[in-house]
Amino acid sequence: MRDVAVIGIGCTKFGEHWERSFRDLFVEAGAIALEDAQMSGEKIDAMYVGNMSAGRFIEQEHIGALIADYAGVATRHITATRVEAACASGGLAFRQAVIAVASGMEDIVVAAGVEKMTDVEPGASTDALTGAADREWEGFVGATFPGLYAMIATDYMHKYKMTREQLAQVAVKNHYNGARNPIAQFPSEITLDTVMKSTMVAAPLRLFDCSPITDGAAAVIVAPLDRAKEFTDTPIKVLATAQASDSIALHDRRDISTLDASVAAGQRAFKMAKLTNKDIDMVEVHDCFSIAEICAIEDLGFCKKGTAGKFTADGETALGGKIPVNTSGGLKACGHPVGATGIKQVCEIVTQLRGDAGKRQVDGAKIGMTHNVGGTGATVAVHILGRL
């Protein structure tokens, strides 16, 4: 296998883009990434696009061809493939791009992610997202996504005695980081009170435990490491790519509050990179709900099972802590355009490793990790990236 590097990144601002369409968003993200790599579109051999549900959100399928067309590369008939794994679509698109380059099949490959979620009313977007779980045996009986993660939270708090306030600190910390990220949907700090007094959505989860509905797109360009210097002075090496699956329904898991697919993908990634969690300087984890970040940092080994609430409340996951988590603001504050999230995570880690993260920069960042979850943990993608 060839070594692979990220040579360009691009992200739209995340938010409710009433004035812009699905096409506008991915074209913007792609153009920023190409400019970042100081490259023209003619060099691109292939693209993989993460998108969960354009069919439900904008009634458009066949996204691979659409994006190649509007990115102006369809006249060269490049390979263009849509990748879908619910909220992990972006992470899997990145992995497919890395595999394509590593295998030697392609040289310059775009991994993109895009979701336009506000072209349908909120009830319809919530219903579309329910398709990430088991529609026939979870969604049918009234399980919503907040409801499923709330059941993880109930189980976790019962077993490990984490307090509601400790859980709320995940959102407080992610909003602090988001306030320092120019692309964040909610670039504003909040207090513990903001979370604790927000509307109850699915007990014990409140509105500020939940990631929002977001429009946005992100793109990264990968190339063989030995060609990376043609395009950039600061190539970022892909040290590991890993993916794991689990039961589609939460009720079929071995343990309700452990995402075994996170554990498996994390271990595979560490093995591939020949690293341990102690080598990681910062990690972007999939905090679709506050409880998801609690589970993620345990499942990836950054703290012991049952201790993540205290670990978070003690500031160990904040900027300046033992392991800064979600410096981008995470899904909670940066926003969660589902298909784009996995690519945005890669953009954030690359930004950190280049030392370009401004007020949210992790000092001396050398190695970073991304963790992207589909559904309640039926798919997990983990990547490790490093500065040369």
Added chain:
Amino acid sequence: MTVARFWRKIPQRYNLIGTKCETCGRHFFPPRTFCPDCRRTGKIVDHKFAGFGTVVTYSVIQTEPDQFASPGPYVLAIIRLDEGPQMTSQVVCDPKDAKIGMRVRAVFRKIATDGESGIIHYGTKFVPVE
């Protein structure tokens, strides 16, 4: 939802007809037609579940999707059936009374409505065992 999509699940949803692997004895609800343990040596047959179980975890859904909106906030739960498998359903009780470990039994109830002119979905919910 078309009638066929709903109709073909009536035995499972109304009467808790799941499956069982006669090779290893493992029960499945929701039903599976392929035993993940025995794989091709498995022998799957229908199995009617007794309908008794224990709440593993739960949530109170307070922002209800429209089709589940009546009669208001509801208790969503994962229930471990006495035969072994776990399933997701609702527990019909005062949300304040819901707790982990509570014993419940299956009952036939209305689940949701597809708007004013669509299908009314029925299926299995659970109630506390007195």
